[in-house]
Amino acid sequence: MTTTTDADTGTDTRRAPGMLRRERIGHLLQHHGALMVLAVTVVVGAVAFDSFATPQNAANIVVSSSFLAIIAIGMTFVIISGGIDLSVGSSFVLAGVLAAYGSRYGLLVALLLPLTVCGAIGLVQGLIVARTGMAPFIVTLAGLLGMRGLMLAVSDEGANTYLVRNDAFSALGQASFLGLTVPVWITLGLALLGGVLLQRTGFGQNVYAIGGSEEAAVLMGVPVTRVKVLVYLISGLLAGLAGALNAARLSSGVTILGAGMELDVIAAVVIGGTLLTGGSGGLTGTMAGVLLLGVIQSLINQIGVLTSSFQQVVSGAFLALVVVTQRILHRAQRLS
Amino acid sequence: MAELAAAPRVWGGRARLLTWLQEYGVYASVLALLLFNVVFTPHFLEVANFRTQLIQVAPVVITSLGMALVIGTEGIDLSVGAVMALASAMVVLYLGYGAPVAIVAALIAGAAAGAAGGALVAYVGVQPIVATLALLVGIRGMANVLVPQLTEFRNPTLITLGSRSVLGLPLVVIVAAVLTVLVAFLIKRTTFGRQLVAVGGNRAASRLSGLPVRRVLITVYIISGLLAAVAGVLATSRLQASDPTSLGLLMELSAITAVVVGGTPLTGGRVRVLGTVMGALLIQLLQATLIKHNLPQSWTQMVQAVIILAAVYAARGRRA
Amino acid sequence: MATAVLEARGISKGFPGVLALDDVSFRLDAGQVHALVGENGAGKSTLIKVLTGVYRPDRGTLLLRDEPVTFDNPLAAQRAGISTIYQEVNLVPQMSLAHNLLLGREPRSRLGVTDTTQLYAEAERVMTRYGIRTDVRRPLRSLGMGTQQMVALARAVSIEARLVVMDEPTSALEPREVDTLFGVIADLRSEGISVIYVSHRLDELYRICDRVTVLRDGRVAHDGPLDELARVELVALMLGRDPAEIRRDGATKFTGEHTTTVGEPLVQARSVSCRPVLRDVSVQVRPGEVVGLGGLLGAGRSETAKAIAGALPVDAGTVTVAGQQVRRGSPAAAIRAGVSLVPEDRKAEGIVPTLSVRDNIALAALPQLSRSGVVSDARIDRIVDSFMRRLRIKAASPHQKVSELSGGNQQKVLLARSLATGAKVLLLDEPTRGIDVGAKAEVQALIDELAAEGLGVLLISSDLEELVEGADRVVVLRDGAVAGELSGDQVTEEAIMATIAATGETDG
Amino acid sequence: KSEDSGDTPAPAGSAGQQVVQSAGATGPTCTLQSFGGQRFDLKKDVVGFSQSEKEANPFRIAETKSIKDEAAKLGIANLRVTNAQSQFAKQISDVQQLIAQGAKLLVIAPLNSDGWEPVLKQAAEKKIPIITIDRKINAQPCTDYLTFIGSDFYEQGKRAADQMIQALGGQGEVAILLGAPGNNVTTDRTKGFKDRIQEKAPGITISFEQTGEFTREKGQQVTEQLIQSRPGTKGVYAENDEMALGAVTALKGAGKSPGQVKIVSVDGTRAAVQGIVDGWLSAVVESNPRFGPLAFSTTQKFLDGEGIPATVIISDQEYTTANAKESLGNAY
């Protein structure tokens, strides 16, 4: 940071430090606003309900959030690149069915089959988006339909629930280490890896560049097609992985999962401070967003007396409250 | 309509065909599907069939019109299905005061829901997809709180609304047609319509040009809520029952698909009214075809995916 | 004969409705600075985009060092040693300066991941060489247009290239930065690197270019050494007119003095502050007066205009029009009061690309052109027609998309939009940036004409000549505050520069 | 989406009380010792009930109400109720949270039969007995869970087929309005129906099967397409009452008269039974949702050391033209 005024170049630097502090705060709020809201919510929940802040409940929230989190990592890449992936819910359920089916041929097949299929579909979606210029929303909406159809086709119109009979594979979903199950550790690892990929590699910067301005990215020599394809491939692979791990956890390829999941994932990413317009955001926020959704759900369960319809009203209101709070924080910083 | 008044230009032969496809891809797709059905579907060329399709598509058309306006401003409204449910709940709740009062109450509720979403988008600056996602969850819950379970009604006025025909045309279809004309007029001929597409095309420029950007945005969401409520009332009257749990479920996806297939880009700045109607027709016809041919659900969904892709590919906007 | 670094043979490229390039041949020799000139819409940018892999030509071949090549995308051209600064600053606004500068060439640490410390250090080193000292971690969009342009330049030059293409690199630059740029170009030439240089500023061409290719309506109108060509002849070639005619008309179209009425100010900004960019700025414009706003990049000229136009949230101060205070922060209120802004960033804040020329012109005046919310097409057609004729807007038809027009014509569309509102005061932020000599003269003549009709004009321009010739009075800004005011005979380039450079407290 | 809907609230009182059809006859019984659990006080300790779908249809309303009412009647002070809103992942975490809240007994109305591994594991560690109601969990009774109380959906399908065969006289084209795809209930009710038709009535052909997703609206829409393009259809088997009632609206709209197309459905909601009275429906096979009394009495027996059966299949009623009018009060 330079604080001198360089009269010689005529470039204004005198105001830089002041604006910089505000930018930093803004950056902090935008990227860690969710983290702050999360902290407040947890504290309020702990004060209000005895059985909320127990280790077991915390573990439950973390474990059940981990699948959403894995998908949200991929979605963060897609959204930063200026796209969107509506097909993840279908990928998730399809992968679960394929993994359970594949588990009868061993651990490797149980993992590779869903990853290959979901990865391939992600790849195709990416190719269509990148090559034809069609809106990602529509391409992946078709993906959502198509993959759910495929899932029904391989499960005999949903009538057939394949069971996992492979202990090694089941362990992937159920074994725990230091009190947390394997999927949680995998999530942590992937979040870390994803963070490095996004922030500290050329590929990550290309993703930001495309989302910030695709036109500029093209002219700056970013291999736009390749990056876009990769981003959807990552999203497909991660949704597939989450589905496979979930099948391992549930020991079966449940066919009724995943409906509307894409919206939860998108909500988590956006609550985490990633802008749908692309070009900004990050994984810390996404992780906070995922946890926030889990915590809200748990709190609603704690309240207990709400009827099921009222629970929905409360979750809608909560969601609105969170995004409004974030906006206001963000704006307060900009105007101050 | 706007899309029919193409500016005089010098085109090459191949370019002309390509552009024609881009402009009218959705019409071509509808035509192709119609032809397929005429040849392969028994009992297709019957008045009753066209009546059925038109009646079923009417609520989709109406919500899609609102969605097209929202998308024209570079927004999106995920709450339309839930708003349909809310309107449905309001109708039976106020049916005691007579059908007109009940319908007005439903429309007010729809407009209010739209205003809530619009306020979040226009005044708070929340991204449309999240703002309306929160509404989608909350409003369906609210509809269910108001009317906890499917409730039948016997009000003759409301039932005739759904089943009556005027001059051989079902009333719901007439309502949809009238609303289409109104929305087309709004876009083509009114100040508001022009401002709407400008806001979608370049918000900063619109603001600097003195357009009431926020007012335009909130109005657009109110209209979308209002139209969704109309669709909800019509669907309710046709079902002869209010069913807030399942009425309008996933309508938002059908509406968005109709709009995009119809050639309105998700990036805003342009609204194609007739294209949107055609988009809705395409989806309806496609679903009807798959049902009539008794395809299993798995096939139905995969075929739908492919056809939607093909239609949007044909209708996709010119690339920069 | 030496091999050409890059050669184009018989290139044609059409867009729906226009043939942008028609059988163009072009040859660039090693170590040469080659000027590419022509009117707005002549096809310069299109030719550059064909040469650098953005567009595929419909016909014709490219030869790189006498070998035929095809570039599928800009990346391919970059790999072949062609580095480009495109006309619109094409960087990613949200990303930091450093990441923009080094995108694709990030320094890596031993672990294979980006070494951010080194990245920032390297970026700072590069930018200092170009005279820019700022925090390289700041997002690009928080920097002025000029700085952004310098980043684009630094990026292009620091890529190991044999050929650097510059499409109007100076349109957002101040004289000092132009000097820096020319220093860089001289270095490049001495290293044997060729440069293609596009500019509408003719002085610049004569300072640095060896050879010139003139395009007119998509065809090559002339090709040859630049020093053999007199300035008027060059202009004549560009415009396709007779040199004698050009000679009569002079350099700028400004007539100079206006009959300034000493009447009440039309618009008066008093002690406007808008932290952190503006402090206590006061400006007034009287009917029939052209007031210039001078200053360096980032001095706050654009902000001043935006504050007056209601487009910025103002912390303190008032704006009055004809004695009436205007509601703060509302462009609509300002327009109703008769103040209209033509913004500097045409693409981001000016045109609505999805709409036609006609709808763009009518946009701000819609309330006046409609009755009870329904627009009157007849009235719109009339007003659009009259402005298109009066401003000589070149478009296939009023229904053509505005994004398909050339820069100069887009600028005229924006002027028409402001005028259509019946504005009494025009705030023109860089109205001639990036537009050709012909169009520039037309716009300048128009400004004169409007002032003569009694409009008040606030003119912001980085082109000092334009400011001096066009303005009756110049208010000079420095660091967001008024540094001085010059009027009458005081208005000279030297005086403005002196006021900018003065370090002590100046009056005002 | 729900597999069971109707439009009138469950009547109070003991009308329509569940009756056990086969208790213990099918398998070994389970006792507190063999399960290995700890005794607990039903009245004081936490009891968790996990409902699968929103209480927005008669079946779910009656089911939740029955559990809550019976708990109140027995003085069970600590009943915690969660609702998974039709999301399976949520139901899993709901039940886990109930366990975290210290539930000593879990009553679960599962959204799906498979995929309960994580819950069963946690419950087994703490030896928490699980009673699943209305839908089975695919696991080992008395080890993974205590017992299942509910109907046999496959059987329901078979009985619906019997009714259809009778209504059509063993001849004609039949259409099936399927439930939501992927749902166990859909699967079983379809399979039972088809198996029975194949076995007993070769004259009946199933020419059409499309999902109505258990909702009235979809049932109506699909039927509209059906009767227009396949006018020869003689019978419609709807896998729940809602879709049957949607089909009725469609038939009315197409100007058909009652009985022209025979409709058989499953559930036993008030509106559907009324439909039989009005002549639109031919028969309704009941699926009884009032699980409260049976669930808690079974638990009490278990706590008292008695042996309880691995599955408690309740005997569902049937509503036909013969008994519809009198039995209207039993419908929920």
Ligand SMILES: Nc1ncnc2c1ncn2[C@@H]1O[C@H](COP(=O)(O)OP(=O)(O)OP(=O)(O)O)[C@@H](O)[C@H]1O
């Ligand atoms: N993407 C496009 N679509 C349609 N027409 C285009 C497109 N790009 C350029 N044109 C047209 O091609 C012609 C040449 O444009 P080009 O941008 O090359 O001009 P230029 O010489 O660079 O002008 P300027 O000095 O204003 O930058 C113009 O008539 C312009 O309207």
Ligand SMILES: Nc1ncnc2c1ncn2[C@@H]1O[C@H](COP(=O)(O)OP(=O)(O)OP(=O)(O)O)[C@@H](O)[C@H]1O
């Ligand atoms: N969006 C923004 N956020 C933060 N700072 C900004 C923003 N826009 C402009 N600035 C800063 O405000 C200062 C004034 O900019 P302004 O655009 O008014 O300068 P100017 O005198 O018009 O110069 P230019 O020739 O670049 O238009 C500059 O330092 C610029 O970096």
Ligand SMILES: [Mg+2]
């Ligand atoms: Mg150009």
Ligand SMILES: [Mg+2]
């Ligand atoms: Mg400026």
